[in-house]
Amino acid sequence: MATIRDVAREAGVSIATVSRVFNDSSVVSERTVNAVRAVAAHLHYWPNGAARSLITNRTHALGVLLPEIYGEFFSEVIRGIDLAARVHGFQLLVSGSHADSEALAEAMRAMSGRIDGVIVMAPDADAPAAIRGFSSRCPLVLLNPGQDVEDCDTVSIANDEGAHEVVTHLARLGHSRIAIVRGPARNLDAERRLQGYRAALRDSGIPGAPGLELAGDFTESSGEAAAAALVRLDPRPTAVFVANDHMAIGVMSGLRDAGLRVPEDVAVAGFDDIAMARYATPALTTARVNTSLLGERAVALLLHARRSASPGPRQHEVLPTTLVVRRSCGAKPPRSADPLRRRGAKAFRGPAT
Amino acid sequence: MATIRDVAREAGVSIATVSRVFNDSSVVSERTVNAVRAVAAHLHYWPNGAARSLITNRTHALGVLLPEIYGEFFSEVIRGIDLAARVHGFQLLVSGSHADSEALAEAMRAMSGRIDGVIVMAPDADAPAAIRGFSSRCPLVLLNPGQDVEDCDTVSIANDEGAHEVVTHLARLGHSRIAIVRGPARNLDAERRLQGYRAALRDSGIPGAPGLELAGDFTESSGEAAAAALVRLDPRPTAVFVANDHMAIGVMSGLRDAGLRVPEDVAVAGFDDIAMARYATPALTTARVNTSLLGERAVALLLHARRSASPGPRQHEVLPTTLVVRRSCGAKPPRSADPLRRRGAKAFRGPAT
DNA sequence: TTGTAAGCGTTATCAG
């Protein structure tokens, strides 16, 4: 690998001049610029990023820490981050699959000195505690923390309000016995969606009951299991709010296996609006989350924090969800206004390469 | 940000000792180790990665350059890379959305000095030329180059063989008028799948025809358009091989709109086996690609190349596809042996957080 | 077992 010294020697100038050329310093004469560029190209030289950031204290990279890197949801979060970061010339140092908060802290430490800011999504309740102290080193934005975090910027999904809207929709359709399939116990999104469900029942004057709150873990198979539990309830619920779409698809499949029709016998609604929701049979009513916006806003907050020297007050953004009515809840969906139709066509370009 | 000097001063030792502690050098006395660790923890100190890699010449990071970061396919490629990289303690510097080869080269330059190796996927035909010269700086693996590349390691999908198998399957079901919906013109995957289609027709003794080769661009909507073109063909094909699943779903939707039944009137088969293929109505026959393995193998080659000092001969791996028979082709699918059933349950855990 | 000091490849601050 050629270094700045090789280029300087070959071009007959000092390393300072070579550096100036690569930093677009306007003081260098055109003759010198051309000479240096020619030599650099010939030697395949490009400034070493590590050395550069060591002295400038800027890396033009953002850290991204997610619990998991796969699946429509996370994939779109990353996409949102990538798009926004690219605009500002930032690259992404990504790390997924953090089993626990210790793994998270470990990954964050490994990024030390390589990033200008970091975006963290950790559904664990103790994650904010684990990364405390890091925010003093570089700007940090928490994605969807699920709890009130005071000492750093956050961007969240309106889980409560979204769930509230979905359940209220079911209630307005005339259902008065509405079950819920919950998410994982320690998952904070799941917790907030449960709160929204309970509040909606309260606000609609419908009595809740512990028996109506079925267990689930966000997987499709847990949805199938929940459906089996649901059909055994007596009296049987006429509607069910499922805490995410993957489970909702499992629930519909389970209900079908039990000989029940959706939505005639049981109305079903989910949360997230993953692409498959539109293709499920029947198409799934759900709360649409603008996932990529989550990432975009995080980058915006991060870069804003970087620019302003003084910390300033912490920002806490909450992104609203949109109720998407399809066949699974039994309401007549607005035929022409499915927002997913448009998104589907755009977002799924070229799966293979 | 505390530096190694702060820790050394506070702990009353030299910076060399602090360095030794953080590099698990066994020569340091236990007393000193404890003292240093205590001070470091107190100051929230962690070695600066940029400085570290500047002198060690190792970054513990791999570059990942993809044309796009979103969608099931790329998402799973990244996941495979992440999983394999994590095992070896590597982080990922990811960059997506490269409009052209120049953007690709640009992104690669920006990673200079920050990575120990790089994985590049670029469907453009001129991409290998654009990144030539980089492979001398650090190990490079090309993903699915679509053409023979001699001067670096490659991992590819068996596009030809996969397409050949799908089309042969259609031929064996008795179809003798089989159309294809092609992918984007300059896309090399699409090109190879077309070759496989043509070869399969030849090998089955079925005459091909330019009219049977319909245009497409890998998007769902282009599939719908292709379906419209297909129904106007005379005589109408009784089967169609679609170069990817997204388009295939569009094709089925388009055929339905034209009043044709799948598979009774037209048998349909796709390529990729995206998750939705299983949920489409009817479920889609397709060639399954083990996408995450693509990423895993790339990491394996990269780390292998790093270890061996001498370059050694270039490796060229080709990952086979698996024919997955579902309802859309009209064959009776093996009821119990759908490999996706298992994958679906595992792979789609926890979409939201 | 510990400390001193020489880099790693840049950029930034001075002089000239």
Added chain:
DNA sequence: CTGATAACGCTTACAA
């Protein structure tokens, strides 16, 4: 306009 030279934060001989 250009050239020395001192950082940046760390690892690693070599010395003690």
